[in-house]
Amino acid sequence: MTPLLTVSNLSRDFTKSLDMVAKLLNRLGQNYREEVVHAVDDVSFSVFKGEIVGVVGESGCGKSTLGRMVAGILRPTNGQVSFDVTQAKNTDIPNALRTQMIFQDPFSSLNPRKRVIDIITEAPIHHKLIAPSEKRAFATEMLQRVGLDPDTLQRYPHQFSGGQRQRVGIARALAVSPEFLVCDESIAALDVSIQAQIINLFVDLKDKFDLTYLFISHDISVIEHISDRVIVMYLGRIVETAPIETFIKQPNHPYTQALLAGVPRLEVGKRQYEPISGEIPSPLSPPTGCHFHPRCKFATARCKAEKPALREIAPAHFSACHLNDEA
Amino acid sequence: MAGKIATTGIVPASGWRKFWSDFSESPTAVGALFVFLVILFIATFAPIVSPTNPYDLASVDIMNSRLEPGSQDFDGNTFWLGTDGAGRDMLSAIFYGLRVSLGVGALSGVVALIIGAAVGLSAAYFGGRFETLAMRIVDIQLSFPSILMALVILAVFGKGVEKTIIALVLVQWAYYARAARASALVEKNKEYVEAAQCLALGDRRIILHHIMPNCLAPLIVVGTLQTAHAISLEATLSFLGLGLPITEPSLGLLIGNGFEFMYSGDYWISIFPGVALLITIVSINLVGDQLRDIFNPRLQR
């Protein structure tokens, strides 16, 4: 089976270029260097049709940047994202619309000056997927799909709650019949009980409309709940990829282990936390070799010097750790 | 299936009602708005509300010149604010003057807004060298005192209504450009713009339909305050003898013309147009201040 989406050697750098004065001084002998952040550093993975792939990581890991590149909002510095059009259901949708994104902030992800009906139908009308006369019927159906009352079509975003706004955002994305959805922290800004509703909605929509998800979240409980496979990122690199059962039961990379050990869990009673030491390094000056070595209990000299490759250590289980070589 | 979501019980007020509710929190601003609307009415309907037409040569009699406020002419009509050197009724002259002042100020403001907004929005959206270049020009322009620039432009191109308006536009557009760019930069980073890009709506549509409508608020505030500035600038130019010709006197010109009479004690020929100008500008500024407070997102309304 070929993947629906393939990401190959994807990288994205953010450079703070030198201003005129600094460039001038450089010519006169000074040595100002540009500040570069390797937000995403040589990332490769595939997503198969119908999967939910969770991407998890902490601040600076690059997951949001990755999501934006997959959705086509941000251009990569290197590498590419390829979508297998042969597996697409609907052939008369423009390719650019096949991947859509659901955003994090319900308060800024909807245009405050547009009514909900316009928010949802703008893209389909623009791309001539529906006729302007069908606007109302189409928008009604979209709202019903996401569980909102169609009477609210004429309202403005500020007249809805956070959870309802997220639903409008989902309706907007679904209106162009995408195959692939990137959900970037789509539930992080919502209350717990509302999160549950939106999580259920995502699962429902996936089954009903044959969707594939890249689900980005810092919340490991949510990732564990809905993902089929998990990608763990740290400072721009993938450190581990595993099917969900393996991720939960046999995490390989020391960072994954630390992450899972530190997550507050509802099931366990009162517990003593044994956290890993150290801060997350600044993306501006990441540690050499394996980015995780300063905080890793098992670090060796090799870890400091050499960047570990992402290697398949078991079927569909990849890990980037030198310790696997010793085994 | 996703559970039934009840719609919010209380729908927050929106649109004009909310705007008015916020605006009327300041009685000063409401008062200023009222005064401004009166001035606007007078300016628009000057030929109708004015007691006389001071530029109708037939009705003006040199015998009435330099009469004090409250004096009467031979027919028993009262000159409430006196007459000027040629016998024109000051009150009527002020009404007509308001018309010209407001007209020139508003027109130049609107044109400057369109140009400035276009430059500022594009600079913010496209970034890169275009933005750097455009904003340098704006910065350089803003570092010149506006009155100086206007004087130079008029000195080079000569007097006249069109040339005055052009000079005012050239002096003002940079303020709008800067306000538009600042606002557009904020909006550009918001997720709804990213969503529009994800939906492949095209740059033109995104700028005009998504970014611009959300930048209007600060532009309106700048517009209000800048219009007041333009009116006062035009008044200065006319006072100095540049700017508008005598056939279409603005308040500034009236002040200028009446100035020579100040020394002989006929204050009303200069002072009253001055007061009218002051009231106009202050009322516009007060309205603009309240608008700025309403639209300021940090004040947590």
Added chain:
Amino acid sequence: MDPILQIKDLQTHFFTKAGVLKAVDGVSLEIGAGEIVGLVGESGSGKSITGFSIMGLVDAPGRIVGGQILFKGQDLAKLSPAEMQAYRGNRIAMIFQDPMMTLNPVLRIETQMVETILSHDGSVSKIDARARARDALGLVGISSPDERLRAYPHQFSGGMRQRVSIAIAMLNRPDLIIADEPTTALDVTIQGQVIHEMQRLCQETKTALLWITHDLAVVAGIAERICVMYAGRVVEQGPNANVIAAPMHPYTTGLLGSVPGQNRRGQPLQQIEGMVPSLMNLPTGCAFQNRCNLVSDICSSTNPDATSTKDGRLVRCHNIAAGDSA
């Protein structure tokens, strides 16, 4: 052992031009010396306002309109601002979600910490105050405290800043710390560190801690007792294990059912129907009636009182199983 904090029927209302917002409407809870109590609720439940009310930090148009906040017997609600000043930062301290609410960006850490000490105890010399500040930083696990003292807040990461806020809170050895979402904005691994520090500190210094959060999983791991708030009222409170394992109030049950996790893979999460009622327009009777699956006639007429249960809980519900009540 007398509780260090006893809140009795606290009511804090906000008088806005749109109406009266009953943010806190009858909250009662107790914290014993050295105890960690979790105050859990979603947005709009009133949990943060409860914390602010205790500290006397409720600003106009809000104010405390009823009830008592007994701190070691003294009713804080009745104190004047000047009298409250003596308690704040001294006997009771607060930690906020955003450490920049505590830290002044233009002051060095040292300046701010020394100021905190000196403002409550003028007799301490600056040198001693500085030494205490150093020790406090060491207490929260910050290495090379001398360098860190001279730094400005922007030179720290988010997790470090929160630790400094905790250190400042601990400076005057308060009896009670109120922590309002202290780890919500932190990364998972840093959150683990901070929770660990606070747990250790409270165990060592026997400081009582009120941990306000929306995250049930966090309080499940560290609190001795849990209070669940909904629409300005505490609907259930009791020992941690009991509340988490066998919730009694329908809202608590719904909330626990909403939390995703590895055990629930493949199953839809429980959804609580409907929405939180507007705090300006609370229905008569129980605030949860429109969303409750156990609702009965009495729920729309009478606001339930707190019923004691056999396993040491207080639940505000008319319909808890009769066998459970004490």
